[in-house]
Amino acid sequence: MTFRATILTLYPEMFPGFLGQSLSGKALERGAWAIEPVQIRDFATDKHRSVDDTPSGGGAGMVLRADILAKAIDSVSVSGGDDERPRLLMSPRGRPLTQSRVRELAEGPGAVIVCGRFEGVDQRVIDARNLEEVSIGDYILSGGEPAAMILLDAIIRVLPGVMGNEQSGVHESFESGLLEHPHYTRPPVFEGREIPDVLTSGNHAKIEKWRHEQALKLTAERRPDLLQALKK
Numbered sequence: 001m002t003f004r005a006t007i008l009t010l011y012p013e014m015f016p017g018f019l020g021q022s023l024s025g026k027a028l029e030r031g032a033w034a035i036e037p038v039q040i041r042d043f044a045t046d047k048h049r050s051v052d053d054t055p056s057g058g059g060a061g062m063v064l065r066a067d068i069l070a071k072a073i074d075s076v077s078v079s080g081g082d083d084e085r086p087r088l089l090m091s092p093r094g095r096p097l098t099q100s101r102v103r104e105l106a107e108g109p110g111a112v113i114v115c116g117r118f119e120g121v122d123q124r125v126i127d128a129r130n131l132e133e134v135s136i137g138d139y140i141l142s143g144g145e146p147a148a149m150i151l152l153d154a155i156i157r158v159l160p161g162v163m164g165n166e167q168s169g170v171h172e173s174f175e176s177g178l179l180e181h182p183h184y185t186r187p188p189v190f191e192g193r194e195i196p197d198v199l200t201s202g203n204h205a206k207i208e209k210w211r212h213e214q215a216l217k218l219t220a221e222r223r224p225d226l227l228q229a230l231k232k
């Protein structure tokens, strides 16, 4: 099955961008996922092809118009039609993205992803087209495109067959609710720093135990909120 991503954007030429490289690039070539960038401006109605206007009530910046964005969305996915892909809006006001939401999305047929620009988009199109707002963190980007690429990168790497070593997903940070243990490789001594003995002991049970302890310790230090969530 191909995961189909349709991206509504004022900058379609930004895609696939870095997603065309490495793991995701190979998966794209193989057809594990497909990307269809759509230019929102193509749905403008005036001769200047404008897509934004000043905010009602005043204030700084410009707002993406509801009517034009709705037409762009309807051109790729009709509400109540047979396209079952979720419609997402990249937005700092959205629910912060988590690995479990990434996994859910990856199990589905794809996503329609709206990239905001300027001050954001008219609230009425969010409501009328039932857009799920997704945030990639508590900071403000200049546009939704890099956020959409980050979301896609996270989804693509968990698509079946994309990651070479399927095991490498299992211990990953957040997958178990913990941050991952530290990693080491050659050389055995780096600037006087040695690899912890247990890792070269060959005792796999001991190694597993050590890694779990390290993961717990790191999570307690850096992300006590994750440990709290595990206890619930």
Ligand code: SAH
Residues within 6 Å of the ligand: 089, 090, 091, 092, 093, 114, 115, 116, 117, 118, 119, 120, 121, 134, 135, 136, 137, 138, 139, 140, 141, 142, 143, 144, 145, 147
């Ligand atoms: N005025 C808005 C920010 C607009 S930033 C506010 O204060 O909430 C312009 C666009 O960039 C947004 O519409 C959104 O699509 C994207 N964007 C910015 N920060 C983001 C974030 N943390 N996560 C996801 N998308 C973001």
